[in-house]
Amino acid sequence: MIASTTYRPALLAAMTLALAGLAGFGAQAASPRTDDQTQLPQAPAKAASSPWFQPPAESSLPNNAFGALVRQGQAIFLNTKALAPQYVGNELACVNCHLDRGRKANSAPLWAAYTMYPAYRKKNDKVNSFAERMQGCFQFSMNGKAPAADSEVLNALTAYAYWLSTGAPVGQALPGRGFDEPMPPKGGYDIARGAKVYSAQCAICHGANGEGKKVGATQVFPPLWGKDSYNWGAGMHRINTAAGFIQHNMPLGKGETLSDQEAWDVAAFVNSHERPQDPRLVNHDIEATRKKFHEGDGVNLYGVMVDGVLLGQGVK
Amino acid sequence: MHQPTPRARAWPLAGLLLLTSLASHAAPDGDTLMQKGGANPAAMPCISCHAPDGKGMAPAGFPRLAGLPADYIRKQLHDFKAGRRQNGVMQPIATALTEEEIDALAGAYAARPRVNVAPQPVGTPPEGSGAWIALRGAWDRSIPECTLCHGPGGIGVDPSFPPLAGQGAVYIENQLKAWRGTPAVKAHGKTRAVAAVPPSRQNDPNGLMQHIAASLTPTEMKAVAEYFGSLGDSSEPFDDTQHRLR
Numbered sequence: 399m400i401a402s403t404t405y406r407p408a409l410l411a412a413m414t415l416a417l418a419g420l421a422g423f424g425a426q427a428a429s430p431r432t433d434d435q436t437q438l439p440q441a442p443a444k445a446a447s448s449p450w451f452q453p454p455a456e457s458s459l460p461n462n463a464f465g466a467l468v469r470q471g472q473a474i475f476l477n478t479k480a481l482a483p484q485y486v487g488n489e490l491a492c493v494n495c496h497l498d499r500g501r502k503a504n505s506a507p508l509w510a511a512y513t514m515y516p517a518y519r520k521k522n523d524k525v526n527s528f529a530e531r532m533q534g535c536f537q538f539s540m541n542g543k544a545p546a547a548d549s550e551v552l553n554a555l556t557a558y559a560y561w562l563s564t565g566a567p568v569g570q571a572l573p574g575r576g577f578d579e580p581m582p583p584k585g586g587y588d589i590a591r592g593a594k595v596y597s598a599q600c601a602i603c604h605g606a607n608g609e610g611k612k613v614g615a616t617q618v619f620p621p622l623w624g625k626d627s628y629n630w631g632a633g634m635h636r637i638n639t640a641a642g643f644i645q646h647n648m649p650l651g652k653g654e655t656l657s658d659q660e661a662w663d664v665a666a667f668v669n670s671h672e673r674p675q676d677p678r679l680v681n682h683d684i685e686a687t688r689k690k691f692h693e694g695d696g697v698n699l700y701g702v703m704v705d706g707v708l709l710g711q712g713v714k
Numbered sequence: 715m716h717q718p719t720p721r722a723r724a725w726p727l728a729g730l731l732l733l734t735s736l737a738s739h740a741a742p743d744g745d746t747l748m749q750k751g752g753a754n755p756a757a758m759p760c761i762s763c764h765a766p767d768g769k770g771m772a773p774a775g776f777p778r779l780a781g782l783p784a785d786y787i788r789k790q791l792h793d794f795k796a797g798r799r800q801n802g803v804m805q806p807i808a809t810a811l812t813e814e815e816i817d818a819l820a821g822a823y824a825a826r827p828r829v830n831v832a833p834q835p836v837g838t839p840p841e842g843s844g845a846w847i848a849l850r851g852a853w854d855r856s857i858p859e860c861t862l863c864h865g866p867g868g869i870g871v872d873p874s875f876p877p878l879a880g881q882g883a884v885y886i887e888n889q890l891k892a893w894r895g896t897p898a899v900k901a902h903g904k905t906r907a908v909a910a911v912p913p914s915r916q917n918d919p920n921g922l923m924q925h926i927a928a929s930l931t932p933t934e935m936k937a938v939a940e941y942f943g944s945l946g947d948s949s950e951p952f953d954d955t956q957h958r959l960r
Contacts, residue, residue: 456838456850473836476960493960498853602874602919603863613865613872614954649920651858 438514444573450503451510451572453562464557471558474551475500478540479617482551487542488674489610489617489626492555495539495634497647500562503574504646504653508559510575513568520694529556538632541674577642580658582697587637587659589704592667595660599649608671623671625713630676636696640665670704675712684710744822747815756810760819763803768826772882772943781828781948785873787820793917800892800914829880829946831867833956844937847930848878849960855929860938863922866958868942874919880946886939889915893927 459465478491500508515528533544545551603619610621621627645661680686688701700710751759768780793799794808839845851859870877892915901907
């Protein structure tokens with residue numbers, strides 16, 4: 399049972415929104431931000447004239463034990479399934495959500511995340527170390543098993559994140575952290591409209607059925623739903639979070655071209671499909687799981703009927 | 715419900731068989747088309763530029779077609795026909811090809827050996843090199859690494875992202891220029907103003923390449939083209955089982 403939490407006004411607004419969006423009511427203009435960073439101070443907007451934080455150049459990595467561990471972390475970050483198969487239960491890699499090897503602003507860059515931990519997370523109702531935060535990625539986004547906090551995989555990934563944060567102020571929220579989610583559109587979102595955006599702009603890479611694309615054994619474009627994608631407990635299953643990622647980063651190389659409305663619509667379309675079950679499933683009961691974990695978690699469709707089908711059943 | 719007699723059903727089937735046999739007469743097999751050209755003399759033999767083995771002539775900028783996805787080749791020929799891809803040599807040829815000939819050629823080239831790129835150890839490319847653009851991109855200019863869409867090692871992702879590995883450097887560079895067009899030059903001193911030339915290639919899905927080509931410098935275009943031109947080997951069969959690291 400989650401201990402009682404003091405909800406920020408934004409969270410309450412988002413919870414209302416979740417319902418309003420489903421019913422097709424006009425959404426209130428309020429921040430939908432309720433992701434796992436909620437407990438962190440909100441990332442400030444960047445002044446137009448100032449650059450994003452710049453992580454160090456790859457060429458500056460020393461050729462010593464530290465440099466080797468950082469390089470190993472980067473390799474795992476890019477080839478997660480190939481290099482850490484025992485922890486990955488789908489076909490995703492860290493770099494699928496953290497573009498440019500975890501360097502890109504508004505694509506949850508590691509340099510903005512690393513310096514904010516330890517931090518309290520509502521998701522597990524405790525103060526999490528950075529290693530624990532990454533364990534969550536493996537359990538939910540990678541639909542796998544969390545590596546031990548002192549495992550080689552997490553040590554290497556931590557070293558990589560630490561090195562990317564070289565020169566970043568500790569404990570100070572940096573612009574570009576997370577996905578900088580757009581405001582929910584006034585008229586709510588529309589899954590059918592999102593399907594049109596998807597087939598025009600996304601299907602060429604992610605496939606007509608969200609399956610992504612492989613070349614031989616190598617997954618090139620990530621699956622967005624179905625058994626090989628992130629599970630119902632991953633942050634990306636929230637429409638608000640996916641809308642932020644999509645608007646800033648998709649289509650590849652053409653970020654910032656979709657409107658708030660298009661980003662929300664297509665995010666809702668993607669997240670209205672089945673995916674692996676939330677590993678926190680309560681007593682094999684979707685409704686109980688929805689109430690406990692999804693009701694207050696941004697805008698999402700877990701445990702909701704869409705087109706006569708109950709979502710949240712999970713696929714294997 | 716009315717049930718047709720067996721006899722009445724047989725006639726349309728016979729007609730279909732007749733049509734099928736006529737169509738197969740009209741379109742010779744792809745290999746013959748490559749060597750002798752299409753029924754219309756303007757559809758010249760492919761091998762004169764793309765070489766008998768279909769691997770192209772890299773120094774002259776004639777691209778490799780062997781092992782490219784059939785859907786990709788079909789689309790390019792249609793795009794030449796429609797003018798979405800402008801090229802003085804290929805547009806008349808594509809226009810002279812029949813649909814059946816296009817299908818036969820696309821299938822025959824796709825059936826030829828695909829470039830194999832052996833999985834290689836992943837190192838750090840020199841910053842600013844062609845390999846850097848290929849493997850790291852230039853995200854500060856919204857340029858993703860080429861391998862993100864064209865597959866690890868540039869092996870291609872069917873059907874929309876063709877292989878870059880094993881493709882001639884001159885050809886790749888020419889395509890980047892074609893997607894870019896040339897920007898206008900202002901009058902300066904004694905030189906006259908030159909109007910912008912729009913991209914001569916506008917057939918990339920979602921305009922994914924135009925934006926990238928417009929953001930690359932000419933030096934980067936050349937370097938990245940040379941990088942991919944140096945990769946690939948078709949003496950070994952394409953290995954589908956290997957996991958290729960990025």
